[in-house]
Amino acid sequence: MKPAPFDYRAPGSLAEVLSVLAELGDDAKVLAGGQSLVPMLSLRLAAFPCLVDIGRVPELQGVHRDDGTLTVGAATVDRVVGSDQEVVTSVPLLARVTPLIGHFQIRNRGTLGGSIAHADPAAEYPAVAVALDAEIEAASSRGTRTIAAGDFFQGTWTTALEVDEVVTAVRFPVWSGRCGFAVEEFARRHGDFALAGAVCAVELSESAEVRRCAIGLFGLGSTPLRAQEAEATLVGRAPSAGDLVEVARLAADGTDPPADLHASSRYRRRLGAEMVRRALSRAIEEAKA
């Protein structure tokens, strides 16, 4: 099928984007890479009077590193996020989840900010943002604000963004020290959204005890989730393989995953626990190495 008719604006600057969004209100929908939006328009699951294409706004492109923060411009395509040396060294999780997003043809168009703003609960970038306590920069003609990733995702495809706001960048804290990072997900075919997945980051002390731990879950609820209770039980310990089974179970226990014809809720929860166990175990191995 083809999308319903819409008006189209392609501003050349962020200021112009903001003034168009202010003018059109909820008649406007921001178009970034379009890899989630265009199929929804084509299937007529969604329709908007006007699309505002941010693909020609230079301020929204690129990656830069300050002291403890990596800032990724909202319209930076997945291909760049996955291969940029600054991303690979500063926030390895971001680079490592990228190959799991769709296919390379999708990653040539899809953007980090688009994935964040689309807020699919099974998507990888939102899970990394929640796990690492990223901050989402949003701008409107009224000004700019920073939203903690934990407050940004409110439900399936629903975020804290106001109708006249656009995501301009996402800021990820850079972990330093003796760290390890891993992502594990289970999808029925490569490139599909995962039935369940986990991203983990750990920092170890000199004596190999967990100093800091972050566990993000995706596909297990209506938003990406953070397993804070499980994280807390790991801190100060040098967990055995058996401990990780327990921690992983704890991480998934509190979730209420969706059920569909591909997987029951219970199956997704068990799968989620196993994804956490594998990711934690790999992250700890990496930190020790």
Added chain:
Amino acid sequence: MNEREVRINVNGQPCTARVEARKLLADFLREDCGLTGTHLACEHGVCGACTVLLDGEAIRSCLTFAVQAAGREVTTVEGLAGPEGELNPVQRAFQEEHGLQCGFCTPGFVVSATAFVRDNPDPTDEEIREAMSGNLCRCTGYQGILRAVRAATHVARAQPE
């Protein structure tokens, strides 16, 4: 309604048409440029039949509007062969390795593989499978397709551009 003039360089030739904003790049190529080698099947980004190069990178032309490609360079399957019609290494390998049966998915596979082999001249079998996983062949002739991509990488390494 909502029509605008869109000019895209397609296979090195400018193509200009007045189109609606909702017109997909794939439909622009087929209907306004007369280049029907780019095929459309699922029209929602799953099958890969509509793959083209946008500024050199493989993309799904059913997930991009023509207006988004305005002023940019598009290469379709028609633009892959040399000036005398000589097949590119991927096209030749698809022919030699029986990488096609009915041929409907072939333009998408060939365009995807052309970008992949250019960027990955020495891939593992696993990398080839992963790269081709975004294109569907409903004749399920995948073994010949994977052989063809492998053969094209041999040519790419023997004759670096």
